[in-house]
Amino acid sequence: xxxxEERKAGFLAIELDGxxxxxxxxxxxxxxxxxxxxxxxxxxxxxxxxxxxxxxAFAGPVTRTIAVVPExxxxxxxxxxxxxxxxxxxxxxxxxxxxxxxxAVSPExxxxxxxxxxxxxxxxxxxxxxxxxxxxxxDSWEDDAVIRDVATGRYIDVDKLHYADFETPxxxxxxxxxxxxxxxxxxxxQGQLPVLAAASLVxxxxxxxxxxxxxxxxxxxxxxLAAEVRDARARLGSSVAIVAELxxxxxxxxxxxxxxxxxxxxxxxxxxxxxxRFVGSAAGLTELLDSLLREADGVRLHPAVLDVELEELxxxxxxxxxxxxxxxxxxxxxxxxxxxxxxxxxxxxSTTAAAPLAAGK
Amino acid sequence: xxxDIFQPSGQIQFGIFxxxxxxxxxxxxxxxGSQTDFESFRHIAQTAERGKFxxxxxxxxxxxxxxxxxxxxxxxxxxxxxxTMLAALAAVTTNIGLVATQNTTYNDPADLAHRLSSLDLIxxxxxxxxxxxxxxxxxxxxxxRGGYLDHADRYKxxxxxxxxxxxxxxxxxxxxxxxxxxxHEGQHYTVDVSPRLPRSAxxxxxxxxxxxxxxxxxxxxxxxxxxxxAHPKFxxxxxxxxxxxxxSIAAGRGANAVQIMPAxxxxxxxxxxxxxxxxxxxxxxxxxxxxxIAYLEQFWGRxxxxxxxxxPLPEIDPVVxxxxxxxxxxxxxxxxxxLADQWxxxxxxxGLSIRQFVTSKTARIDxxxxxxxxxxxxxxxxxxxxxxxxxxxxxxxxxxTGLDEIVNHLVPELQERGxxxxxxxxxxxxxxxxxxTPVRSEEPAHV
Ligand SMILES: Cc1cc2nc3c(=O)[nH]c(=O)nc-3n(C[C@H](O)[C@H](O)[C@H](O)COP(=O)(O)O)c2cc1C
Numbered sequence: 001x002x003x004x005e006e007r008k009a010g011f012l013a014i015e016l017d018g019x020x021x022x023x024x025x026x027x028x029x030x031x032x033x034x035x036x037x038x039x040x041x042x043x044x045x046x047x048x049x050x051x052x053x054x055x056x057a058f059a060g061p062v063t064r065t066i067a068v069v070p071e072x073x074x075x076x077x078x079x080x081x082x083x084x085x086x087x088x089x090x091x092x093x094x095x096x097x098x099x100x101x102x103x104a105v106s107p108e109x110x111x112x113x114x115x116x117x118x119x120x121x122x123x124x125x126x127x128x129x130x131x132x133x134x135x136x137x138x139d140s141w142e143d144d145a146v147i148r149d150v151a152t153g154r155y156i157d158v159d160k161l162h163y164a165d166f167e168t169p170x171x172x173x174x175x176x177x178x179x180x181x182x183x184x185x186x187x188x189x190q191g192q193l194p195v196l197a198a199a200s201l202v203x204x205x206x207x208x209x210x211x212x213x214x215x216x217x218x219x220x221x222x223x224x225l226a227a228e229v230r231d232a233r234a235r236l237g238s239s240v241a242i243v244a245e246l247x248x249x250x251x252x253x254x255x256x257x258x259x260x261x262x263x264x265x266x267x268x269x270x271x272x273x274x275x276x277r278f279v280g281s282a283a284g285l286t287e288l289l290d291s292l293l294r295e296a297d298g299v300r301l302h303p304a305v306l307d308v309e310l311e312e313l314x315x316x317x318x319x320x321x322x323x324x325x326x327x328x329x330x331x332x333x334x335x336x337x338x339x340x341x342x343x344x345x346x347x348x349x350s351t352t353a354a355a356p357l358a359a360g361k
Numbered sequence: 362x363x364x365d366i367f368q369p370s371g372q373i374q375f376g377i378f379x380x381x382x383x384x385x386x387x388x389x390x391x392x393x394g395s396q397t398d399f400e401s402f403r404h405i406a407q408t409a410e411r412g413k414f415x416x417x418x419x420x421x422x423x424x425x426x427x428x429x430x431x432x433x434x435x436x437x438x439x440x441x442x443x444x445t446m447l448a449a450l451a452a453v454t455t456n457i458g459l460v461a462t463q464n465t466t467y468n469d470p471a472d473l474a475h476r477l478s479s480l481d482l483i484x485x486x487x488x489x490x491x492x493x494x495x496x497x498x499x500x501x502x503x504x505x506r507g508g509y510l511d512h513a514d515r516y517k518x519x520x521x522x523x524x525x526x527x528x529x530x531x532x533x534x535x536x537x538x539x540x541x542x543x544x545h546e547g548q549h550y551t552v553d554v555s556p557r558l559p560r561s562a563x564x565x566x567x568x569x570x571x572x573x574x575x576x577x578x579x580x581x582x583x584x585x586x587x588x589x590x591a592h593p594k595f596x597x598x599x600x601x602x603x604x605x606x607x608x609s610i611a612a613g614r615g616a617n618a619v620q621i622m623p624a625x626x627x628x629x630x631x632x633x634x635x636x637x638x639x640x641x642x643x644x645x646x647x648x649x650x651x652x653x654i655a656y657l658e659q660f661w662g663r664x665x666x667x668x669x670x671x672x673p674l675p676e677i678d679p680v681v682x683x684x685x686x687x688x689x690x691x692x693x694x695x696x697x698x699x700l701a702d703q704w705x706x707x708x709x710x711x712g713l714s715i716r717q718f719v720t721s722k723t724a725r726i727d728x729x730x731x732x733x734x735x736x737x738x739x740x741x742x743x744x745x746x747x748x749x750x751x752x753x754x755x756x757x758x759x760x761x762t763g764l765d766e767i768v769n770h771l772v773p774e775l776q777e778r779g780x781x782x783x784x785x786x787x788x789x790x791x792x793x794x795x796x797x798t799p800v801r802s803e804e805p806a807h808v
């Protein structure tokens with residue numbers, strides 16, 4: 001018999017793309033007071049969609065608890081800019097930032113920056129390189145590099161700044177490049193931001209598992225999701241958090257989810273979504289999440305219509321999951337690393353720590 | 362009223378330039394706060410908004426400044442990404458413009474246009490882009506394309522970039538779309554963009570330009586709404602205005618089409634004497650003995666720490682022919698030996714120590730207004746009367762409280778004189794600056 005203490009409480013994330021750019025504050029505050037641990041922001045080239053990182057940055061100062069986690073492409077972006085932007089997001093959110101590293105499969109995105117189209121395994125190479133650049137740049141200032149030493153007139157201790165000196169590997173399939181460093185912003189508040197990526201992008205020969213903190217696992221149906229989570233766990237080990245992806249359509253205001261789902265034009269989740277889709281009552285979803293949160297570390301919900309689903313989730317689903325002890329209570333001013341159960345990030349270049357970690361994640 | 366005759370508006374506006382990287386911001390004083398905490402940015406942006414400032418500016422440097430081959434240790438350094446910070450500030454402010462300095466050499470037009478447009482939409486039409494063209498292989502070492510651009514081509518490239526960005530912003534006929542595709546075939550790369558975003562409340566981001574060469578001025582006269590100039594002194598400002606008016610007319614735009622906001626610093630007090638004393642204190646914290654030596658080391662290219670900052674200039678010669686770009690745009694390309702000879706002669710002539718000499722050199726580009734609140738207000742009213750500038754972009758020497766006395770004392774004096782806004786005119790930056798709605802950029806024939 002499992003007791004309350006034995007169950008590992010998980011976390012819930014919610015995709016807020018449906019809020020657009022005019023209602024970011026209201027949406028993220030609603031998600032925060034509902035008790036979600038993280039808000040994510042989509043970034044695929046869709047008409048009307050503003051930059052995901054900026055929406056996350058806007059959400060940062062209006063909240064105190066919820067992590068803000070944008071998707072940012074790793075293929076057609078400049079790794080140096082991406083790293084600086086993410087470090088800045090960590091500052092404006094008080095250490096609650098994360099990164100869903102995506103690899104765009106998009107001839108349009110390639111044409112827009114005048115690069116050749118990348119596909120197949122080369123996507124993972126681009127992603128791995130971009131993540132590595134960011135991680136090195138985040139470590140390129142040691143935590144105590146800003147010394148403000150009036151006696152010697154030094155604002156920084158130059159010995160605590162490091163060149164990242166990144167080079168793409170010899171077998172890199174894209175155009176080779178290098179990044180010098182150091183970063184132009186001090187080390188982020190969390191040291192290293194948690195990096196998330198789709199499970200399909202992570203593993204042997206792809207993005208190395210030790211360079212990410214969590215993978216996003218998807219399956220075609222809710223029934224298959226738990227099995228997929230177990231597979232990912234077996235494949236990647238226990239040092240990577242597993243987050244299950246789930247589209248949700250709920251009964252609402254006397255309307256059955258089935259009928260809503262079919263008629264909804266402004267749906268935030270496309271009908272051809274890659275994610276498992278739960279369609280039904282709040283009680284049914286509570287049962288599903290209860291069982292999923294026993295297998296996965298967290299679940300990311302993609303609401304069909306943000307306002308509608310969020311209201312049901314906040315009234316009926318999250319309180320019950322907390323009561324059952326499968327969902328963690330929110331912690332004010334915690335970091336996103338705390339949410340994922342990550343230890344403080346060691347600095348790979350550290351000149352003060354006794355033994356720098358090799359992986360340095 | 363003719364388009365070809367400049368009409369002074371009789372008003373001046375203020376912007377705040379949170380520099381983040383320089384020797385101008387004091388960090389040694391006990392009142393000096395964090396340069397990176399969000400609270401510093403929030404405090405200063407909200408103070409500026411209380412003072413009806415038109416804009417909050419952030420600068421950009423894409424590689425850490427170096428000194429003798431290592432990161433420069435003495436000055437304030439390390440700053441957040443401009444647009445990320447401004448998106449966060451958009452959430453805690455309502456009227457102030459949000460200006461991001463962004464480089465045309467190390468960005469992609471489609472990506473930058475999209476991000477600026479996003480900031481514009483998220484902020485309700487308050488975004489602006491301060492266009493800079495800093496280019497060198499040393500900065501390029503942080504980017505995929507590396508040092509691909511010749512210095513001589515920087516504005517050619519920048520103009521193609523800005524024209525492309527404008528076409529991306531103008532590509533939506535209506536908020537519902539559909540967008541026109543934007544093609545740009547350049548000397549360095551070709552881009553084919555499917556724009557994603559509708560117009561903002563101010564149509565498109567306001568364009569500032571910072572760069573002072575003749576090419577830079579012509580580029581601004583053709584493309585920009587506002588110039589962030591380096592000419593704050595009255596006669597120089599009047600001359601710069603005359604030059605920009607002439608260039609704007611030559612570019613086929615009206616005499617009032619391009620506004621001017623010089624970089625500036627204010628050191629104020631209840632009396633002139635108090636302000637002068639404060640200035641001496643501020644300067645002693647900005648240029649200490651170590652900064653004075655480091656300033657010379659930049660030009661000598663060698664360590665000079667054995668020299669007494671209160672003694673004469675070094676007799677040994679520089680080991681470099683030319684100073685490099687590693688200390689930022691202001692130091693680039695000076696002929697080192699020639700300068701050293703000149704400076705030694707000058708310092709000897711005037712009997713100046715290293716520290717006195719460096720202070721005089723940095724004062725040569727002094728953009729400081731020093732005096733009592735009333736005296737400075739009278740002086741600024743004169744700028745407004747003749748239209749020497751449209752406003753000042755103020756670098757506070759203290760973070761985060763450096764605007765307090767300006768907002769609490771100088772702004773009311775200016776408002777009393779009727780030369781400074783008492784309310785925001787509107788909610789967009791374009792409205793608040795009094796800029797006209799831009800004409801939709803034309804599609805080139807080949808698209
Ligand atoms: C007032 C002013 C502020 C500037 N601020 C920046 C800045 O924040 N970042 C930057 O890279 N360059 C900055 N610049 C330099 C410009 O980017 C410009 O590239 C440089 O001056 C070369 O152009 P020019 O030859 O026309 O002057 C600034 C220039 C001026 C005049």
